[in-house]
Amino acid sequence: MTTETPHIVDTSPHEWKYISEGGSTIVFSYSGPAHPQFDGTALRLRKGPVPAHEDPDKYSQPQLESEVEEPDDPTIVFQRTVIERLVPKEHLPRLDAVRVERTWLQELADLTEPHRPLDRRAKDRIDTGRRKAVLATDLVGGQGWAVEIKPKWGFLPSPKHLSSETREIKTRTCRFCMHAHLKSTQGEDVSLGYCPLDLFSGDAGRVARALHTLWDVWIGSGGAVNNLRVFVGGKMLKPTAEVRAFSTLACMHVMSLAPLAEQLFPAASPENTPPPAHTLNEARDAFTAALLPLLLHTPVLRTLATLQRTLDALDVEGLAALWAGLRPDDAHKLGKGETDPDMDAWTRFVDEYLVRQAGDGESGDAVPTEDELRYRLAAYLLSASFKDCSIILRMRPRSEGTEPAGTVTVIDLDVKSIGRLSKWEKLDREIVDAYRGIAPRDCVDSSAIS
Numbered sequence: 001m002t003t004e005t006p007h008i009v010d011t012s013p014h015e016w017k018y019i020s021e022g023g024s025t026i027v028f029s030y031s032g033p034a035h036p037q038f039d040g041t042a043l044r045l046r047k048g049p050v051p052a053h054e055d056p057d058k059y060s061q062p063q064l065e066s067e068v069e070e071p072d073d074p075t076i077v078f079q080r081t082v083i084e085r086l087v088p089k090e091h092l093p094r095l096d097a098v099r100v101e102r103t104w105l106q107e108l109a110d111l112t113e114p115h116r117p118l119d120r121r122a123k124d125r126i127d128t129g130r131r132k133a134v135l136a137t138d139l140v141g142g143q144g145w146a147v148e149i150k151p152k153w154g155f156l157p158s159p160k161h162l163s164s165e166t167r168e169i170k171t172r173t174c175r176f177c178m179h180a181h182l183k184s185t186q187g188e189d190v191s192l193g194y195c196p197l198d199l200f201s202g203d204a205g206r207v208a209r210a211l212h213t214l215w216d217v218w219i220g221s222g223g224a225v226n227n228l229r230v231f232v233g234g235k236m237l238k239p240t241a242e243v244r245a246f247s248t249l250a251c252m253h254v255m256s257l258a259p260l261a262e263q264l265f266p267a268a269s270p271e272n273t274p275p276p277a278h279t280l281n282e283a284r285d286a287f288t289a290a291l292l293p294l295l296l297h298t299p300v301l302r303t304l305a306t307l308q309r310t311l312d313a314l315d316v317e318g319l320a321a322l323w324a325g326l327r328p329d330d331a332h333k334l335g336k337g338e339t340d341p342d343m344d345a346w347t348r349f350v351d352e353y354l355v356r357q358a359g360d361g362e363s364g365d366a367v368p369t370e371d372e373l374r375y376r377l378a379a380y381l382l383s384a385s386f387k388d389c390s391i392i393l394r395m396r397p398r399s400e401g402t403e404p405a406g407t408v409t410v411i412d413l414d415v416k417s418i419g420r421l422s423k424w425e426k427l428d429r430e431i432v433d434a435y436r437g438i439a440p441r442d443c444v445d446s447s448a449i450s
């Protein structure tokens with residue numbers, strides 16, 4: 001037993017404030033009295049399905065009930081083994097193990113249920129069977145404000161491994177824009193109009209356009225789309241219908257966006273004069289102006305796009321072709337019977353990846369051998385982690401003057417399971433098929449040009 005691992009029962013469940021949740025985890029921010037181990041931290045807990053709504057793929061970690069030592073959460077081990085070798089540490093949150101226990105988790109779960117979105121509550125809840133969880137740097141709590149962006153796929157595939165049937169479509173419209181189209185035809189809330197290639201472009205005009213679109217979708221969907229989230233003082237803001245209905249009025253200081261307005265437009269006078277009124281468009285412009293310098297100067301977006309592109313050098317189509325050549329009996333079941341790489345395999349993979357990148361770059365050729373197949377399968381899984389992560393832009397409070405605007409941190413870099421490959425291949429076909437006959441969007445991949 002490691003004695004240094006902090007124990008959550010040293011705090012009360014009442015001292016942890018619900019922040020937000022994703023598909024498989026839920027996050028809380030510490031708000032209790034000063035504590036050397038918990039100040040400035042966020043608690044990340046695994047969720048499990050509610051009995052009526054089993055979706056085993058989504059919660060792929062084993063349930064551990066016994067008293068044997070539970071290993072640290074895979075996210076922690078994966079970050080130390082793989083991620084920290086690819087993304088500079090200053091752009092990653094600190095992640096540590098923390099001990100938890102059932103009665104404590106149950107109490108927190110009971111306190112939290114009323115704050116959770118209804119659609120989430122119908123599907124899952126805190127997994128109270130765990131004995132360890134993740135303690136991370138709290139990037140959204142405290143003074144100032146923070147923005148979470150899920151940038152998604154920042155590259156167009158190389159035409160080399162695409163079939164003649166898909167090449168024209170996939171090289172003109174990016175994967176995100178095509179997927180958004182498919183989802184919108186299925187009635188889902190999506191970031192329609194947002195193109196990740198704009199955000200990743202490094203061009204001020206295009207990055208501003210991406211931010212404008214994300215803002216508009218955020219307001220228009222009442223915060224329901226997860227590509228943009230805004231936090232002030234640790235609380236996630238939800239633009240209300242009221243804001244949307246009065247979008248042209250000077251409504252910023254009376255409604256759900258008031259905490260953000262206070263950050264964007266600090267009162268000029270310290271007296272008790274009412275704050276000036278601002279329209280939604282003024283807020284959008286101030287929001288964009290605040291984030292733009294940070295996004296243009298950070299190396300993080302370029303790093304993410306390069307990792308995505310080089311790890312997914314074959315496209316899922318090229319990967320599937322390599323697979324089919326070596327596994328003719330399971331040609332249409334990408335990844336069937338393959339096991340997830342263990343941490344030793346991941347270490348060897350990163351060694352190999354770094355050697356290949358340091359060489360002449362990625363030639364994109366895949367010789368049909370077993371070793372190459374294992375390499376490409378792992379590479380694709382890792383590319384998926386980088387396609388699905390978020391970045392947190394942590395903005396300093398205005399009062400701190402002309403300091404650099406803030407920090408950029410990459411979060412949610414979880415290891416993906418090989419069992420999802422065949423689903424991804426199928427989804428890829430579905431996305432492209434739904435885009436046949438649609439006027440191409442002509443998404444511009446600026447790194448591919450240079």
Ligand SMILES: [Zn+2]
Pocket residue numbers: 173174175176177194195196197441443
């Ligand atoms: Zn696009």
